[in-house]
Amino acid sequence: MNKSELINAIAERANLTKADAARALDAFIDTVADALKQGESVTLIGFGTFTVKERKERQGRNPRTGEPMVIKAAKIPAFKPGKTLKDAVQ
Numbered sequence: 001m002n003k004s005e006l007i008n009a010i011a012e013r014a015n016l017t018k019a020d021a022a023r024a025l026d027a028f029i030d031t032v033a034d035a036l037k038q039g040e041s042v043t044l045i046g047f048g049t050f051t052v053k054e055r056k057e058r059q060g061r062n063p064r065t066g067e068p069m070v071i072k073a074a075k076i077p078a079f080k081p082g083k084t085l086k087d088a089v090q
Contacts, residue, residue: 036077046084053078 001009003025011021032050035042042050057073081089 044082046082048079048081048085051078051080052076 007018007021007025010016010025011018014021016024032042036050036052039052041052052075055074055076058071060069060071061067062069
């Protein structure tokens, strides 16, 4: 499912126009991104938790040359699904 299909599904289930559903989805994405930028986590009980994980600096290899290189430390977004979501997928 891509973003436009998700918007259509939200609009249908919530009895919204596609424009309203698109604005709601964009607002949700922006709000989660802003919270993660500030170092906060976002928890939706039953659905899951969005967090930021820190990846340490590590050694790697350049795939073209095979030379060793340093991969910089980074902050990456992560999602841990909740029990209700896990059970729904089973």
